[in-house]
Amino acid sequence: MNLKDLIRDVPDFPEPGILFKDITPLLKAPAAFRYVIDRFADHYRNRPVDVILGIEARGFLFAAPLALQLGKPLVPVRKKGKLPFTTHSVEYALEYGEAAVEVHTDAVAPGERVLLVDDVLATGGTLAAGAQLIEAVGGQVAGLAVLIELVDLHGRDLLGSHDLLSLVQYP
Amino acid sequence: MNLKDLIRDVPDFPEPGILFKDITPLLKAPAAFRYVIDRFADHYRNRPVDVILGIEARGFLFAAPLALQLGKPLVPVRKKGKLPFTTHSVEYALEYGEAAVEVHTDAVAPGERVLLVDDVLATGGTLAAGAQLIEAVGGQVAGLAVLIELVDLHGRDLLGSHDLLSLVQYP
Numbered sequence: 001m002n003l004k005d006l007i008r009d010v011p012d013f014p015e016p017g018i019l020f021k022d023i024t025p026l027l028k029a030p031a032a033f034r035y036v037i038d039r040f041a042d043h044y045r046n047r048p049v050d051v052i053l054g055i056e057a058r059g060f061l062f063a064a065p066l067a068l069q070l071g072k073p074l075v076p077v078r079k080k081g082k083l084p085f086t087t088h089s090v091e092y093a094l095e096y097g098e099a100a101v102e103v104h105t106d107a108v109a110p111g112e113r114v115l116l117v118d119d120v121l122a123t124g125g126t127l128a129a130g131a132q133l134i135e136a137v138g139g140q141v142a143g144l145a146v147l148i149e150l151v152d153l154h155g156r157d158l159l160g161s162h163d164l165l166s167l168v169q170y171p
Numbered sequence: 172m173n174l175k176d177l178i179r180d181v182p183d184f185p186e187p188g189i190l191f192k193d194i195t196p197l198l199k200a201p202a203a204f205r206y207v208i209d210r211f212a213d214h215y216r217n218r219p220v221d222v223i224l225g226i227e228a229r230g231f232l233f234a235a236p237l238a239l240q241l242g243k244p245l246v247p248v249r250k251k252g253k254l255p256f257t258t259h260s261v262e263y264a265l266e267y268g269e270a271a272v273e274v275h276t277d278a279v280a281p282g283e284r285v286l287l288v289d290d291v292l293a294t295g296g297t298l299a300a301g302a303q304l305i306e307a308v309g310g311q312v313a314g315l316a317v318l319i320e321l322v323d324l325h326g327r328d329l330l331g332s333h334d335l336l337s338l339v340q341y342p
Contacts, residue, residue, distance in 0.1 A: 054232075
């Protein structure tokens with residue numbers, strides 16, 4: 001299946017000069033969306049993963065079905081101020097701007113192996129912040145899964161030696 | 172299964188006087204999360220639904236697995252400024268504040284029957300705005316599915332005669 005046929009380029013979003021990868025055509029194609037979740041599940045089914053962590057907001061779209069398919073707990077990482085219970089927080093730089101992400105302090109038990117899921121790996125800031133969050137609550141990063149990797153932004157370099165799975169690569 | 176055992180009360184979030192229903196314990200319980208998606212799927216499997224629409228952000232957690240389970244297209248409704256392609260927009264009042272939601276103009280074809288999915292029905296503002304969006308792009312509301320209904324806020328009254336499924340009710 002050629003997933004790139006279902007990923008649309010939108011120029012100058014969210015800012016001039018950014019070529020945005022729009023995944024909404026893929027979400028509207030049930031066979032393709034199913035294919036993506038199956039590929040993630042195939043990769044991680046026999047690897048040691050205790051918890052699936054989805055990064056707000058588009059990461060939720062992939063993390064939730066994957067957690068159900070693997071029968072693992074799902075933990076949301078959210079933008080600052082969105083989670084109601086006590087949280088850990090990490091600030092980071094985005095491809096365009098700055099942000100902070102948070103996780104509940106009771107989300108991951110010490111020693112649990114956590115798979116982080118997001119839609120796109122760009123500069124890697126969000127996923128690196130997610131990995132820091134996991135370590136802040138005592139967990140271990142078991143892997144990182146994204147639909148799209150923007151290779152020329154070198155996000156991989158921020159993510160150390162963690163297992164990183166991307167299903168589609170662009171320059 | 173008693174889902175209420177996995178929904179945590181957090182007082183004074185996001186504002187003083189609001190008793191927030193925190194679903195993160197439920198998301199961490201794979202059997203319960205699976206049960207929720209199965210109940211939604213059971214209810215809608217034999218009803219006429221063409222498209223599953225998930226409302227950012229927590230609605231994504233339920234809409235994505237449900238769309239996969241029913242084999243239907245998934246469409247995200249997002250906060251203003253988050254969707255990259257051309258959009259329709261509806262402004263609405265929240266339980267605490269104001270907001271606008273958007274959907275891509277090509278998300279729903281004329282006549283398609285759309286099931287809206289969110290985590291909580293409170294005052295109904297978000298779901299009513301979602302229903303308006305569907306009608307603005309030519310679709311029909313086939314139903315509304317939420318995990319939690321806060322009955323005393325009378326959100327149901329805003330939603331007309333649409334089929335509304337809530338799995339857990341609180342006063």
